[in-house]
Amino acid sequence: GTTKTYQIPIGHLDYKFIEKCTDVKHLEKILRVLRSGEEGYYPELTLCCEKRIEHLDPGSRALRKDKPAATASDFTAEEWKTISGELMSWVTEMNEDDKKPQFLTTETLHERQDNLPPIRCSSSCLPANQNKKLQNKKRNKKNIPRDYSEWDKFDVEKECSKIDEGCEENNSKGRFFSRPSLPIIEKKIDTTGMTVKEKIFIATREKEKGNEAFAIGDYLEAVTYYSRSISVIPTAAAYNNKAQAEIKLQDWDNALQDCEKVLDMEPGNVKALMRRATVHNQLQNYQAAIEDLTKVLCVEPENAIAKKNLLEIEKKLKGLKPASESQGKGKRILIQDIEDAEGDEERRENREEHDRTSGDKKKKPQKHLSDHEGEVNGYLCSDQKSESPEAEICRSHGAGSQSAGGGSSTSLPPAAAKLKSEGNELFKSGQFGEAVLKYSEAIEYVSGLGEQSPDDLSILYSNRAACYLKEGNCSDCIQDCNRALELQPFSLKPLLRRAMANESMERYRQAYIDYKTVLQIDSSIQAANDSANRITKTLIDQDGPSWREKLPRIPVVPVAAQLHRWDGGNCASENKPRSEEAEEKFKMLKNEGNVFVKKGKYEEAVNKYSECMKLNTKECTIYTNRALCYLKLYKYEEAKQDCDHVLQIEDSNIKAFYRRALAYKGLQNYQASVDDFNRVLLIDPNVLEAKRELEEVTQLLNLDSSAAAGGQEKQRKKITIQEVSESDEEERQFATSEDVTDHVTSKEAVEKCVPLQTSGKLHISEPSNAYEFGQIINAVNTNKDKAACADLLTITDPQKLPVLLSNKLEGEILLIFIQSLEYYVLGKDPGLVYQHLFYLSKAERFKVVLALLTKNEKEQVQQLFDLLTENQSDQYSLEDLESLKKVYEL
Amino acid sequence: KIEKAKPIKCGTFGATSLQQRYLATGDFGGNLNVWNLEAPEIPVYSVKGHKEIINSIDGVGGLGIGEGAPEIVTGSRDGTVKVWDPRQKDTPVANMEPVQGESKRDCWTVAFGNAYNQEERVVCAGYDNGDIKLFDLKTMTLRWETNIKNGVCSVEFDRKDINMNKLVATSLEGKFHVFDMRTQHPTKGFSSVSEKVQKSTIWQVRHLPQNRDIFMTSGGAGSLHLWKYEYPAQRSKKDSEGAEMGVAGSVSLLQNVTLSTQPISSLDWSPDKKGLCVCGAFDQTVRVLIVTKLNKV
DSSP states (O other), rough: OSSTTTTTTTSSSSSSHHHHHHHHHHHHHHHHHHHHHHHOHHHHHHHHHHHHHHHHOOTTTGOOOOOOOOOOGGSHHHHHHHHHHHHHHHHHHHHHHSSSOOOOOOHHHHHHHHHHHOTTTTOOOHHHHHHHHHHHHHHHHSSSSBHHHHHHOOOOOHHHHHHHHHHHHEEEEEEEEOOOOOOOOOSSOOOOOOOOOHHHHHHHHHHHHHHHHHHTTTHHHHHHHHHHHHHSOHHHHHHHHHHHHHHTOOOHHHHHHHHHHHHHSSSTHHHHHHHHHHHHHHTTTHHHHHHHHHHHHHHOOOOOHHHHHHHHHHHHHHHHHHHHHHHHHHHHHHHHHHHHHHHHHHHHHHHHHHHHTTTTTTTHHHHHHHHHHHHHHHHHHHHHTOOHHHHHHHHHHHHHHHTEEEEEEESSOHHHHHHHHHHHHHHHTTOOOHHHHHHHHHHHHHHHHHHOOHHHHHHHHHHHHHHHHHHTHHHHHHHHHHHHHSSSSSSSHHHHHHHHHHTTTTTTHHHHHHHHHHHHHOOHHHOOOHHHHHHHHHHHHGGGGGGGGSSSOOOOOHHHHHHHHHHHHHHHHHSSSSHHHHHHHHHHHHHHHHHHHHHTTTTHHHHHHHHHHHOSOOHHHHHHHHHHHHHHHTOOOHHHHHHHHHHHHHHHHHHHHHHHHHHHHTTTTTTHHHHHHHHHHHOOTTTTHHHHHHHHHHHHHHHHHHGHHHHHHHHHHHHHHHHHHTTTTTTSSSOOOOOTHHHHHHHHHHHHHHHHHHHHHTTTOOOOSSSHHHHHHHHHHHOOOOHHHOOOOOOOOGHHHHHHHHOOOOOOHHHHHHHHHHIIIIITOOHHHHHHHHTTTTTHHHHHHHHOOOOOHHHHHHHHHHHOOOSSSSTSSSSHHHHHHHTTTT | OOSSSSSSSEOOTTTSSSSEEEEEETTTSEEEEETTSSSTTTTSEEOOOSSSSSEEEEEEHHHTTSSSSEEEEEEEETTTTEEOOOOOOOOHHHHHHHHTTTTOOOOOEEEOOOOOOSSOOOOEEEEETSSEEEEEEETEEEEEEOOOOOOEEEEEEOOOTTOOOOOEEEEEESSSEEEEEHHHHETTTTEEEEEEOOOEEEEEEEETTTTTEEEEEETSEEEEEEEEEESSSSSSSEEETSEEEEEOOOOOOOOOEEOOOSSOOOOOOEEETTEEEEETTSOOEEEEEOOGGGGGO
């Protein structure tokens, strides 16, 4: 029989059935039947059914039960005491307030009412001509109420409010005007005539609004509301929260001020100290940051975050010193200085420009080139928070000496040049706000002269844009970049800066366009490449596969601009002394090598690095990098040799030790490996990977090696992740620095993920189940890596294919299978190709997928079959092939 | 205790200052009155605003909530929604009513919102046929309308005094809808998420004054439900034409209680004590409840 409602077989009202059933809908029906009691009353079965549903779908609506309100008896005595105690104290508090005399006099009331905005529609503050209209309208309104459609036509009010808005605009802060999209919210609240109680109420309310905005990431809005709260009653909490929101906005200067206000009010406020430390860290006042963190640790010795940050900052501080000493060692400094060094590069640029006023303008683009290289690195650098002012200073010495011979006058008028160099200095010392002022003055001065040279003005704008970008003031940055680009179309720096600003404002499309333009001008800019890729991902997530259609047009860079660049490049390099040229080439090769590493093409990377070594044998990083590649390629002996070489030059190179340890591990020389790991930890005890590795190797050493293979395999994957991300940026320490909660960090994380995936797929191991297989396929598919796919297919037993694919076969997957079989497997083993094709056709969903292939895709399949026919093998006959073709509907 | 001739349907303190505390009421005869409770004999403001019962009233600009002028909005069975300024006698400052000849729908609920500066302000009205209309008082336009199929019993913005963030609308058939009001798509309007609570009407929704993402609904079966809105990772996305489109989040039930066998028709939170709320039901009872652990959500 069945139940009355839902007609469920009676047999389903059974423990065994319920425990096995996975259909939540069905279970919900059973539960309803059970609860209704129409088939009898089974409390335990009902409970069992509820549990099952909860297990399958914790959010199921059927689980909602009507509950009576909790009363005193539902709580423990203690809980109830706190609840009622709180209530009682609140009641007495409110009573007391009520008894207090009302402060308000009629005067203040009037005053307040005077402050109110006019009555809607009222003509009090409007010019006469509009008055008439308004009155007409009013009369109309009295007689005929307006209907909805009229609402759309009516515009007098709009004009009124426009006028109001005009007034409003004059009062409110300029900041919002650069962003017309943002709603205009007054930053201050008029508190005339308010009682203390009211003020407290409003201040709390505004703060709560700020908290809510903060919680969903509207930091600008949050800052506004906190400011409003502060304007009513300044509280430490509001300042503190505002500081946090400003940190999120990377508005370091204001955040610093706010932290200091909190600390003025509450000298030992731990949160404020932590926040100020973060700001100091960002502004590169490491010493101050350390002091703050120490104070925090005095109050809360167990504060883990403070400890961690302290260690990181100390490390940074330490890391700076050797860097500044080892000026001669090239690479280190090269990567670190950059971001801010552009200031003096530009100065140099000016000088050179002046030297060649006679007409050799060709030098200039080259300068741009080297210049933006700096910037590119700087970009990476700043992302990963390892800027170093000291290293940069020594760089500026270098620059100074280089340009010493070149004369020191600039093409700018002396006053402007002075302002500009002052701006550059300020920029370098991290005082971006002041730098902006200097640049602005210079801009004013230059444009005031009338006989402006667009180049200089463009550079000034570009520099100011850099300051804005640093301050997190993206919209102004974009404006300045636009101006700079108007003056000098297709110059790289403003383009890059605009792209970064757009990206951080989440205007991914514009950013994408800018990066693409940059790449058209110079495709070797790694940061632009990376960012473009990153944005592509974001855009795909956002807009789906057709994201490209939504892009604005990418401007075509005139060939002249590109050629110009190249000409300049060649010409300049001819002019250059040989050594410099070699250095340039060295750098280029190295960068290419790094790119290959990131893409997971280790063999190519090894080649590049080897070429590098021909040019310069003293550069340690090349060896450590090559060692890394060898490790990836399982060439442990070579890796070890490279590390040995490095250690001869630099006897405490931590990376070399670490990689040699890994190499020893690969060579199964566990004792030596343990020794090297210990040395790593001796140099820097915080390298977690090394600790982990050490433990493992020690275990391996203790055990015997037979069971080791599996673990080793696993471990290797882990390393992959860290090592590659690290190789992006040679200067980074092993321990990846995670800055507490910053969105820059998340960006970084994204960047890390990319190499992770690409490198992961190179180590394809035979998948043991459908899940693993699916994971690999997904990775392969997202990267369209046919080689990896071919590897996968080679090691996979064709017979297992239908099982491994389960129901996950899709058009894209089929296609990539076909392509990789054609390009990579066919030449080696046509038999295997046939086998795969045969078993592929047995997979679930195969028919569906096949039916959905486009004509073009079908042609690809056809092509593969044609090639199979040509490459005869004894594993299949032509008849077999023909019948398979039929299965494939060809 | 004060007795008046006409039965009173609804009232609000929303347009009065924290010191004055004048109560604005709408009654069955369509009159809007503002009372000084210290001297309740004669209303300080009175107008025969509507031909039929005033179903719903809301105020803004008072109590320290909402920038700009104090205003009262009333929605009536006669199909009109009118906005009043207590400083202007006899005539509404804005009036929204259907086109002549178009059938008049019973307006059940009204609410102010978007009052984050002196100019911006919107009125949202819900009707018995499921229409929700959003009137922009700054531009004096009908900014958006939609239909949720069942009569709209209650609408409320999560906060009146911020840039429109969320709107909750509850319906006759036990569903409520949460609209994300930050992003308005040119054709699709605002995105929303809906949740079915129970079979009976949801009479009212009220947001916690101290946390805009928590709200309580009161149901026809005498129950209260406490909900939390969770935002999606990205609140807006681009549609195929590149226009911004809102993305709705999700709601989760935090707690529910059943207090009565009769519908609970009204509900409000204390602005001072977090978690303290009061509700009135058809069983002639007013209940005061305290919701604890709200700061842990």
